[in-house]
Amino acid sequence: MIPSIDLVLLSLVVVLAIVAITVRDLLSAIMLLSAYSFLMAMVWVEMHSVDVAFTEAAVGAGASTAFLIAALSRTVRWEKK
Amino acid sequence: MLEWLIEEIFAKYNYWISITIMLIGFYAMIAKGNLIKKLIGLSIFQTAIFLFFISLADIGPTLRGTAPIVSEAMIHKGYVYVNPLPHVLILTAIVVSVATLAVALALVIRMYEEYGTIEEEEIIEKERELGV
Amino acid sequence: MNTGKSETEEGKKRSGDVIVETVSRLMVPFIQLFALYVIMHGSSGPGGGFQGGVIFGASFVLLVIAFGIVNAGNRFPEAVNTALFSTGVYIYAGVGLLCIICSLGAAQYLNYGFLSLPVHFEERRALGMDFIEIGVGITVMAVIAEIFFNLAWKKEEDEKEGGKE
């Protein structure tokens, strides 16, 4: 792996994780989670685990997001504080 | 001191980041009242564990590791493969995580139909009104 | 499974964005082809039944998003779906059991080497694995689609057990 790219990606991942759990708009949170998953997949490609990266991209960034949005479409979009 | 920092933190940064993300996810699961937020936390938590596993498989920057795909040319060039087993484990774990998410979302939707809210506190309040 | 003629029948209920519809109609066959590639290539490269299945399932999700849930739901009735993912499991478990049966109980479950196929031992392994991947792929595809339909649409039916390999 290449530490510099890794570090950048990973710090982005951390930032995305924090933002994803803080925003009150759940739709944004889900999209952020999707981005988070996608970045994670990139980290993994970079760590040579192509298989997992592949799956994470399909499942984490794809299917999970779709599920979450589907669920959101039948509940409420905003988190109450 | 600096040496220690380099050895314990910078050299193993992906482990530290994995722990950070884990804690973020854990915090969301425990502290957030919104059920969807809890699930987002769960996802983050699980991904952090996956990151941990993948980091285990990785053989570090010093060796020229490569993806564990069989090819004659690669072997002749003397590449070292990263350990494929954790990858396989994580594949299975991802399956589990998406299944968990699906069941949980189904529950959330049913709860919304039942209580009209996805905030934990409000649900508890409504339960109390129902007299349970 | 065919994506083409939805707008003629129940055109009113679809989402209505021409660009989205057209693009997804164009994309879906490629996605599905790719998914098939991923499934069949699983024994010798990245990917496999699960990933391919997810991608295949995702293509349906895309359809649903583009054309509206009712249309897609009608094209893909629950009974078919159930049958599909059961079939997948049957293929998976059946191949495993065949290994036992073909070897008359001498070999273990999923020991593909004992499948009575007219090829070499190693090739039998690869072929057996492909069968398994196909089974897994079908199951996962159907399960992903089913879960999405249930989450997004169905009111009365309760949750289905999630994807399991």
Add this chain to the structure above:
Amino acid sequence: MIVESIRPLLAILCPAIGSILIILFSKRPNIRESWTMLASIAQFLIIFSMISTIIEGNIIKCTFFTAFPGVDFGFRIDAFGLIFAITSTFLWILVSSYSIGYMRSLHEHAQTRYYFCFAWAIFGAVGVALSGNLLTMFIFYEILTVSTYPLVAHDQTPEALFAGRKYLAYLLSSGCFFLAAVVLTYHFAGTTDFMNGGISTLAEASRGALMALFALFLLGFMKAAWMPFHSWLPTAMAAPTPVSALLHAVAVVKAGVFGIVRVVCYIYGVDLMHGLGLGLALACLATFTIIVANLFALAQDNLKRRLAYSTINQLSLIIFGVALLSPAGIEGAMMHIPFHGFMKITLFMCAGAIMVVTGKKNISEMAGIGKKMPVTMITFTIGALGMCALPPTAGYVTHHFFVHGCEEAGGTMSFFPYILLIAAILDVMYFFPIIYTAFFEKSEEGGGSKIKDAPLFMLVPIAITATCSIIFFFYPDLFHISELVETAVQSLGGVHP
């Protein structure tokens, strides 16, 4: 000599099978009750058939399986156990007959449950009598506790339910202590078998541990109703009278006392008891209970409650006899178990008869009742005489032994006969007023001096027990009791000082 036999098993099975038949014939009272009678008679005959073997100095054994190394689950019948078994089974026959009269006259509800539980209670009591080690005894002891609960709470009034709860709370917690004691005994001695003269390996444990263990045993035998853990017994008088009669004069409370005697003579052994100085402590506890219970009895107006306190007093008398650790004392104690059973059951059955006929429960209401129910009150008088240890009743015989036992024990013990005397005087003070009221006071209702005694189902058992109480005075060997007692005391060996 040890004789292997399945007779104990047969004896214990009688009530068990009887209970099943009772349930099966719950819709047909006559058949149901004849099963009770049949089971009780069969059981008594089987028990009785063992006497000859035992008197010859044999021990009957019947082992089923080994629960732990050194602990067999099984029966071991010696003379002492047989005394208790004979008493319980014989009185069960009489009380069954009495119950039929009582329950039918009062049109009680849930009679099937009543007979069913009664059978199981006897199952437990006889099991306690026949068991060959502490673990087996514990098992039957707990069965006895649980099966008598529905009998105590039979009326299902709030009062009866409270009594039932209190009963269970006391007896099952005591069961916990008993279990702890059993396990500790096993821990220290490696066995829990009853042995003549005590378990020799037990003496190896430390002094403090043995003291603590004995305290656990005493707590475990709360069924003996020693003070200050007696209060379940008067409360349990909420039960129907046959229950009070058999269970709280014979089966349950005697199981407690029986246990204490077993522990003193067959687990610790007299020598060890002497060595630890526990005899005196136990005697003090017993005399304390005797005096205080008598004082309490004086204050009671409810006849059954007064009898309950009298029971507490008499039970402690048995404990006292054992605590003397002298042959005569132990002989007296063992003999008092059946004798007191016969006398007290007479009294309780009389109280029940009075309740059935007149509906009166309190002594102050009983003026002139002696004229109305002469047979009942005469038998009551006999029982009361026995309680006060006056001749010509069985009570006098045992008190004779107790006094003699005190002399034998010597030392501090020779002081105790005076306490017994005080106790007897107190007994007189609360029994004679009842007799006086019944025979010599005029009924306030006036007029009704017509004789209208209890039904025959009830009267016959009362008459039999009262007669027995007198016969015991002249001929203590009725049912071979004195022979059995002698055999038991002789087999203890090291008792003679």
Add this chain to the structure above:
Amino acid sequence: MILSVVEQFPVLVVVISLLSAFTILIAGWLNKKSCWFLSFSTILVQLVMSVFILNHVLTIGTIHYWLGGWAPPWGIEYVVDALNAYVLVILLSLALICVTYSKRSIAHELPHKIVPFYTVYQLLVTGLCGVVVTGDIFNMYVFVEIFSLSAYALIASRGKIALKASFTYLVLGSIGACFFLLGIGFLYSVTGTLNMHDLSVLLPPLYGNKVVLAAFGFFTVGLSIKMALFPLHTWLPDAHSFAPSEISAMLSGIIIEVSTYAFIRVCFSVYTVNFIKLLPIFDFLCWIAALGIIIGSVLAIAQYNLKRMLAYSSVSQMGYIMLAVGLSTSTHHALWGGLTPALMHILNHALMKGCLFLVAGAFIYKAELWNITDFKGLGRKMPYTCAAFTLAAISMIGVPPSVGFVSKLYIILASLEAGKFIFVAVMLLSTLLNLVYFWRVIEMMYMRREEREKESHSHPPANKNEIPLSMLIPVLTLASLCIIFGILWLTEIPIPILDQVNALFGLGRYAAP
């Protein structure tokens, strides 16, 4: 290597169950009634297989099954020894009893969900069997998740308030599973293997390693959540009380027990006795368990909802099992040494709690009776059900010769041998607490009169209103087993099985001096 037929059974138990789950799903489209029959017959076949497995293990020896023919450190291995075989038989027996019971009660309670119910039920059984037979720790994780997911779905199937309970269980259960996964990762990072036997060979030189210690911590906490050990039990009361009753019975009788099995496996098969003896973990566990026993019972006293009360009682009973596990390394007697009391109580608790929950379900089925205060006069209306309840409750209290008594006796003897007298007191105290909350119910059923009865002292012939036979037979079977097994344990007939487990792990009398 030629495999005998029985040696194929470990994998067949899992595969048949999985196939059956999906067959049920398809069959459900054709005929709803076939679902029950399919599920019942599958579990029956599985049970027969498991009995053969047990017999094989006891007579011939441990079964090693290499899935796909791959040798252990690389492939997944199914290992069935005395411990698995024993747990497998218990698990399938209770599953069979619950499925028999469910025929009428599910048709009554969830008429629209018969097909998914049996599908998911069968998946639950698959997961449980999988956890039990596998010898690969990661595979165990996967199966743990499968049965947990099925359990979440089954609990939620009642809808309404059960949804919340299920969701809480899901969140906590996932945390537990993640911890378990993390533990696996830690172990993998130092040993590079996932096979349990392989791990136990490779780990000993690393026992001082902090990673290994941390992994043990993660395993303990993760599995403690799954098995509802005292401070981590918070999901249990809701989940157990709102689930359909046969699922409550499974949850309480089997699911938390299988998690306990997983814990025992990890402690003694992955780590070994030598590791456990290095650390005071098990002493600590004993104290936690003792606290759980007392607090669980006290909380149970405070409940008026029968199923909730039983749920808290489960917390206390898990304390019994964990106390016995905690004592297992310090006892060496042939009978109560080692894991014997713990494994004994696993069976006993399954019998007792299974029966009690099924009875609670019967009351709900007949008259929607949830609260103890509504049980007045039930003893006459439902005599057999109430008799079963009484037997099981008496067993819980520990009146001899029931199973509860034997467990209590063995645990007391074990704690005496370990020299921990305080636990004797705890056990005895818990007996009294159990008495308080169970006797309340018995008294209510038999001794309290109904209001309308009170007025007329006469007693009209009770109109019996008993549950249907297909529900009654399971209940009565369990109740009678409570007594039969009590006597069997006392006669020591089943002890050799548990003795083999001790021999396997070097516990009890096989412990190294």
